[in-house]
Amino acid sequence: MTFRKSLTTAVLALSTAVAVPAMAQTNSSSNRSNQQNSPSATAGKQVAKAQADVNKLQTDLNKIQAKVRAQILQKPEWATVVNERKAAEAALETARKNALMTAKNKPDYKNLQKQRDDAQQIVTQFNQPNTSVTQAEFEKASKTVIDNGFAIKNMETAALKEDPKYAEASTQLEAATAKMKEVDAQVQVALKDDQEYQNAAKQLENAKTALTAAKTQLAQARQQEEQAREQQAKSRQQQQNSGGGGGTYGR
Numbered sequence: 566m567t568f569r570k571s572l573t574t575a576v577l578a579l580s581t582a583v584a585v586p587a588m589a590q591t592n593s594s595s596n597r598s599n600q601q602n603s604p605s606a607t608a609g610k611q612v613a614k615a616q617a618d619v620n621k622l623q624t625d626l627n628k629i630q631a632k633v634r635a636q637i638l639q640k641p642e643w644a645t646v647v648n649e650r651k652a653a654e655a656a657l658e659t660a661r662k663n664a665l666m667t668a669k670n671k672p673d674y675k676n677l678q679k680q681r682d683d684a685q686q687i688v689t690q691f692n693q694p695n696t697s698v699t700q701a702e703f704e705k706a707s708k709t710v711i712d713n714g715f716a717i718k719n720m721e722t723a724a725l726k727e728d729p730k731y732a733e734a735s736t737q738l739e740a741a742t743a744k745m746k747e748v749d750a751q752v753q754v755a756l757k758d759d760q761e762y763q764n765a766a767k768q769l770e771n772a773k774t775a776l777t778a779a780k781t782q783l784a785q786a787r788q789q790e791e792q793a794r795e796q797q798a799k800s801r802q803q804q805q806n807s808g809g810g811g812g813t814y815g816r
Contacts, residue, residue, distance in 0.1 A: 605790055608783035615776035622769040629762045634752045643748065650741035657734040664731050668724035677713045677720070684709035 638647055668674055687706035691698040698706075725731050756762045 603790065604786040605783060608779065608786045611779040612776070612783050615772065615779045618772045619769065619776050622765060622772050626762065626765045626769055629759065629765060630752065630756065633755050633759060633762070634748065637748055637751050637755065646741065646744045646748075650738070650745055653734065653738035653741045657731070657738050660728060660731040660734045661725060664724045664728035665721055667728075668720050671720075674717065674720055677716050681710055681713035681717070684713070 637643065669678075684706035687698055687702060688710060690696050691703040691706075
């Protein structure tokens with residue numbers, strides 16, 4: 566009898582030991598499944614889909630607008646304006662390079678640049694293993710890198726501002742850009758009569774409305790789930806408090 570009872574007890578213990586991990590694994594899989602199928606997860610998928618729809622429709626709309634703009638710019642009356650702007654951009658870039666080259670050749674600029682480069686080497690050496698650069702040397706070099714960088718930038722800005730050819734090229738580019746803005750006005754007029762664009766614009770408007778609604782649903786689902794978790798936590802705490810009270814009552 567004793568041997569049979571002991572054997573039965575051992576079998577039960579072994580069954581329990583096997584069952585507990587299996588139950589834990591089942592519960593873990595169930596929790597993951599519940600999270601994936603939760604209202605917030607479903608709402609999140611809807612938001613992602615709605616956002617993808619908006620992005621695609623916006624891209625389609627931009628393509629139509631670019632096509633209409635290109636068609637207008639192909640007209641003979643705009644060819645001169647386009648060429649003027651290209652010429653103004655090229656002239657401005659050439660003037661910029663020449664003005665900066667003049668500034669870089671000045672002794673003050675070269676001194677600032679050399680001091681900054683030397684200081685940068687000290688900063689780099691400080692960050693190497695077993696460096697001989699002290700903390701004070703590192704801080705001084707770091708300050709030089711920053712200060713001289715600002716000084717160099719200010720010299721470049723002043724050189725561009727004082728260069729007459731750069732100023733003239735800037736004025737020409739501004740004038741050409743102003744003329745090009747007239748193209749934008751014509752594009753908007755043309756788009757009003759473009760059925761493809763209008764259909765795409767309407768679809769985009771509807772998609773944005775759907776995206777807003779999906780985001781609202783996601784926020785509500787998250788709020789409800791958070792409230793449910795808080796309520797569950799309160800219930801568990803109440804049960805624990807109740808169980809603790811029952812234990813003292815039985816003494």
